[in-house]
Amino acid sequence: MPAVMTAEQLTSFMKEVFAQVADDFAIDDVGEGEITMRLLTQDRHLRPGGTISGPAMFALADVAAYLVTLAMIGPQAxxxxxxxxxxxxxxxxAGVDLVARARLLKLGKQLSVTDVMLYSVGLDAPVARASLTYAIPPRKMAV
Structure with missing residues (x-):
């Protein structure tokens, strides 16, 4: 099943629904059940010791799972x-973007399950791996 939302549409959706964080992220590619995107790291994403914080890494994984799900089902805020x-x-x-490569493992009517690998630009080995499940709201029937 091909994606129903493009990178541009997902970016616009994020700016509309999550304006407070939308500019933290950039979408590189959207494919069938896959998305590659990045956290545009800034000083506020760092923790003591000069590395990207765990919460910032979680945010990237979570947004990647959310957007790869929406890419396949359409805008569901x-x-x-x-x-x-x-x-x-x-x-x-620190000082380089963090890249997420997210892949849908299962997309059902009520749930999606996604695997996300996080990489620092310039490193071949992943810095983190996340598994996320999303609840998909029921579609409203037209009367």
Missing amino acids: LAVTTNCSIDFMRKPQ
């Missing part, structure tokens, strides 16, 4: 995270 597990594997580099 009320889709919500129901579960997330994240493994922090390596120290991300």
